Amino acid sequence: MIEKTIAVIRDTEHEAEEIVRAAQNKSQEIISQAKKEAEQLIEEQVGAKKQAVANRIKVSQEASTKQQEMLLSEMGQEIISLKAEVKNKEKEAIQLIIEHLV
Secondary structure, X not given: OHHHHHHHHHHHHHHHHHHHHHHHHHHHHHHHHHHHHHHHHHHHHXXXXXXXXXXXXXXXXXXXXXXXXXXXXXXXXXXXXXXXXXXXHHHHHHXXXXXXXX
């Protein structure tokens, strides 16, 4: 009877050890999977942030280009206006010189 009890205790201890090993293995698998998922999530978030920054840079560059084009257009109009004013002043100067000579 005592031998049977000792055998049951040994079997129970052996089963308990197997359960502990299985639990440790499962916990390592869960930890490993969690690490992989965390790394993947981090990569996705970093990729999304990089894309967002790239989009912002593109929008800023486009806005800058449009503003440069607008400023160049305004400068072109200013130059045309100044050239017309210079021609008028030149005509006035020629007219004044002619009037003083006559």
